Amino acid sequence: xxxxxxxxxxxxxxxxxxxxxxxxxxxxxxxxxxxxxxxxxxxxxxxxxxxxxxxxxxxxxxxxxxxxxxxxxxxxxxxxxxxxxxxxxxxxxxxxxxxxxxxxxxxxxxxxxxxxxxxxxxxxxxxxxxxxxxxxxxxxxxxxxxxxxxxx
Numbered sequence: 001x002x003x004x005x006x007x008x009x010x011x012x013x014x015x016x017x018x019x020x021x022x023x024x025x026x027x028x029x030x031x032x033x034x035x036x037x038x039x040x041x042x043x044x045x046x047x048x049x050x051x052x053x054x055x056x057x058x059x060x061x062x063x064x065x066x067x068x069x070x071x072x073x074x075x076x077x078x079x080x081x082x083x084x085x086x087x088x089x090x091x092x093x094x095x096x097x098x099x100x101x102x103x104x105x106x107x108x109x110x111x112x113x114x115x116x117x118x119x120x121x122x123x124x125x126x127x128x129x130x131x132x133x134x135x136x137x138x139x140x141x142x143x144x145x146x147x148x149x150x151x152x
Contacts, residue, residue: 006055007099007118008046010062015095017067024067028060058107065106066098073098080138080145093131096122100139104146112143 040047100119103110
């Protein structure tokens, strides 16, 4: 399993938490239960390979971090989604944005450019090009501001 696959699984978890209002530990426990994971592998190629220990740590870190920092992440999204209230952004796009912003702010081994490129790639897999441009715009503006803040 690649980091990209682990990242997409993390997005699915963040989406699931938002959609079902289930806490992160329950979602992680359910997802990683052998029978449930095997069932997902029948439906989605993404789940063909189980995460190894390092990937599982990454998935857990991102999912738990997005849950703990959801208000902060949503405030950042709102700041850069000019003219779009966060409530109007689809849950999946919001999950992709949350994961990317969380990675930029809190995951040291993920370069900003990688976080943005992966978010754009994932968005392209699920949404039309207009939404891809929207996600890229939000993340680009955020990344420039974040870099400026960290250089001060």
